[in-house]
Amino acid sequence: MQSSHLLLEEPIRMASILEPSKASFFPAMTKIVGTLGPRSRSVEVLSGCLKAGMSVARFDFSWHDPEYHQETLENLKAAVKLTKKLCAVMLDTVGPELQVVNKSEKAISLEADATVFLTPDEGQEASSNLLPINFDGLSKAVKKGDTIFIGQYLFTGSETTSVWLEVSEVQGNDVVCVIKNTATLTGALFTLHASQIRIELPTLSDKDKEVISSWGVKNKIDFLSLSYTRHAEDVRHAREFLSKQGDLYQTQIFAKIENIEGLNHFDEILQEADGIILSRGNLGIDLPPEKVFLFQKAALYKCNVAGKPAVVTRVVDSMTDNLRPTRAEATDVANAVLDGSDAILLGAETLRGLYPVETISTVGKICAEAEKVFNQDLYFKKTVKYVGEPMTHLESIASSAVRAAIKVKASVIICFTSSGRAARLIAKYRPTMPVLSVVIPRLKTNQLKWSFSGAFEMQLIMPCSSHLKEEFVARQSLIVRGLFPMLADPRHPAESTSATNESVLKVALDHGKASGVVKPHDRVVVCQKVGDASVVKIIELED
Ligand SMILES: Nc1ncnc2c1ncn2[C@@H]1O[C@H](COP(=O)(O)OP(=O)(O)O)[C@@H](O)[C@H]1O
Ligand SMILES: C=C(OP(=O)(O)O)C(=O)O
Numbered sequence: 001m002q003s004s005h006l007l008l009e010e011p012i013r014m015a016s017i018l019e020p021s022k023a024s025f026f027p028a029m030t031k032i033v034g035t036l037g038p039r040s041r042s043v044e045v046l047s048g049c050l051k052a053g054m055s056v057a058r059f060d061f062s063w064h065d066p067e068y069h070q071e072t073l074e075n076l077k078a079a080v081k082l083t084k085k086l087c088a089v090m091l092d093t094v095g096p097e098l099q100v101v102n103k104s105e106k107a108i109s110l111e112a113d114a115t116v117f118l119t120p121d122e123g124q125e126a127s128s129n130l131l132p133i134n135f136d137g138l139s140k141a142v143k144k145g146d147t148i149f150i151g152q153y154l155f156t157g158s159e160t161t162s163v164w165l166e167v168s169e170v171q172g173n174d175v176v177c178v179i180k181n182t183a184t185l186t187g188a189l190f191t192l193h194a195s196q197i198r199i200e201l202p203t204l205s206d207k208d209k210e211v212i213s214s215w216g217v218k219n220k221i222d223f224l225s226l227s228y229t230r231h232a233e234d235v236r237h238a239r240e241f242l243s244k245q246g247d248l249y250q251t252q253i254f255a256k257i258e259n260i261e262g263l264n265h266f267d268e269i270l271q272e273a274d275g276i277i278l279s280r281g282n283l284g285i286d287l288p289p290e291k292v293f294l295f296q297k298a299a300l301y302k303c304n305v306a307g308k309p310a311v312v313t314r315v316v317d318s319m320t321d322n323l324r325p326t327r328a329e330a331t332d333v334a335n336a337v338l339d340g341s342d343a344i345l346l347g348a349e350t351l352r353g354l355y356p357v358e359t360i361s362t363v364g365k366i367c368a369e370a371e372k373v374f375n376q377d378l379y380f381k382k383t384v385k386y387v388g389e390p391m392t393h394l395e396s397i398a399s400s401a402v403r404a405a406i407k408v409k410a411s412v413i414i415c416f417t418s419s420g421r422a423a424r425l426i427a428k429y430r431p432t433m434p435v436l437s438v439v440i441p442r443l444k445t446n447q448l449k450w451s452f453s454g455a456f457e458m459q460l461i462m463p464c465s466s467h468l469k470e471e472f473v474a475r476q477s478l479i480v481r482g483l484f485p486m487l488a489d490p491r492h493p494a495e496s497t498s499a500t501n502e503s504v505l506k507v508a509l510d511h512g513k514a515s516g517v518v519k520p521h522d523r524v525v526v527c528q529k530v531g532d533a534s535v536v537k538i539i540e541l542e543d
């Protein structure tokens with residue numbers, strides 16, 4: 001039996017597990033989002049990250065200033081140019097995040113059973129019995145017996161810097177807590193999480209708005225990662241804000257579900273958002289541990305049937321300091337893929353970890369193995385059944401393209417798309433082969449000469465107002481499982497002169513061949529509009 005036919009539900013011959021995997025063109029169909037920081041901001045390391053498979057870069061404004069992030073982004077652009085790999089940019093907001101401020105950065109020892117005061121007076125010096133925090137409403141939000149967690153920025157859960165507190169009383173604006181475990185806080189910034197407590201701060205803070213309208217607009221961010229999304233209204237509000245920020249009306253909003261309030265409003269949030277981040281770091285401490293897996297499976301199912309990308313966070317924490325993940329982590333990554341995630345988000349591992357590049361390639365390899373045993377047939381049937389009948393024309397075309405591609409064992413599906421909708425719909429059916437989305441402006445196909453650049457062997461396209469929309473669409477597919485953009489660039493001379501759909505397709509195929517993603521005699525399924533009709537066609541390539 002060929003390894004590509006293994007299905008988890010069927011008996012697997014043990015020896016076949018050890019068969020080496022065939023090298024494929026893409027590291028994995030599942031995408032990898034990397035949080036950039038001190039260990040991942042040189043052109044060299046960023047080039048390594050891109051080559052290893054990172055396709056989205058997260059800039060987390062919980063930490064550091066816009067100038068620092070700008071420097072990192074400039075280096076990322078240089079790395080994109082060097083490696084010819086596209087990368088999308090995600091701005092992650094601070095939102096209603098509670099932080100412990102340790103200005104002097106002196107280590108703070110906390111002893112189990114001792115008492116510590118949390119005070120909103122940020123001017124105070126942090127010490128073993130006093131921790132200044134950035135919010136003055138905590139004493140009104142918590143009560144005796146509540147649980148508070150403090151962890152290093154991007155805590156991994158395995159550090160000795162994480163501490164649990166239990167609220168013993170409230171004194172004015174201060175919250176008095178009993179320390180549950182001995183710990184030493186080292187560093188300048190700590191996240192504070194009050195379990196299952198509503199924090200009366202806006203989801204999009206004034207600081208977030210300022211950063212979005214300056215840094216975000218300047219850099220044409222592809223994704224806004226909306227931290228601590230608690231209601232659908234949060235997404236609507238962010239959308240309205242973005243609509244007034246120049247090009248950012250095209251920015252996609254990914255709602256981060258990080259607490260029980262977000263979990264309770266999941267369905268409405270999913271309807272409003274473009275995608276979801278299952279923020280298991282915070283959610284994992286808000287939920288009882290035995291419930292985390294169930295949220296993951298339920299949320300991924302809902303995202304999958306809605307055809308909206310889902311991103312899972314906090315997978316290989318231990319790789320922050322180690323070259324290999326734990327067995328539990330390795331299994332967890334595979335399960336995230338089997339549960340239906342589109343992308344994996346790395347935090348501390350890429351930001352401050354010792355092995356950012358190795359982490360990306362290890363996670364990519366695990367994803368690729370899981371994809372091989374993903375039961376596409378069953379998934380396809382479930383998805384079709386969920387959609388029901390009558391289907392919209394486009395849904396029917398998309399599912400038929402995937403079915404045809406599997407039946408004829410096509411090596412790729414090529415989808416022409418303007419808004420990106422058609423390509424996303426195809427990806428929704430989780431084909432086993434990559435979907436190359438050819439992003440071109442519909443109206444201009446007859447006026448221009450074409451050449452292509454893409455996620456593979458691309459030419460860097462500098463922002464250019466004439467095809468800005470297509471750039472957004474192309475980069476936004478970099479977070480969807482199985483979707484790989486080819487961005488048509490009308491400024492480069494193409495081999496063909498009469499730029500009809502047919503010649504665009506020929507150029508796309510030539511580009512695919514040149515880069516090795518399609519080979520002579522391969523079958524390719526193409527989805528495009530010819531005149532008014534959407535068509536799915538099967539092409540058999542020659543030499
Ligand atoms: N520029 C194009 N040339 C040819 N066919 C296209 C083009 N853009 C989209 N299509 C096809 O049109 C249909 C609708 O695709 P979609 O991505 O929803 O485009 P839009 O929303 O911009 O109309 C699909 O069959 C798709 O393959
Ligand atoms: C990704 C997460 O949040 P943060 O932005 O704090 O890293 C998380 O909580 O899993």
Ligand SMILES: [K+]
Nearest residue numbers: 062092093094
């Ligand atoms: K954040």
Ligand SMILES: [Mg+2]
Nearest residue numbers: 258279281282
């Ligand atoms: Mg978080």
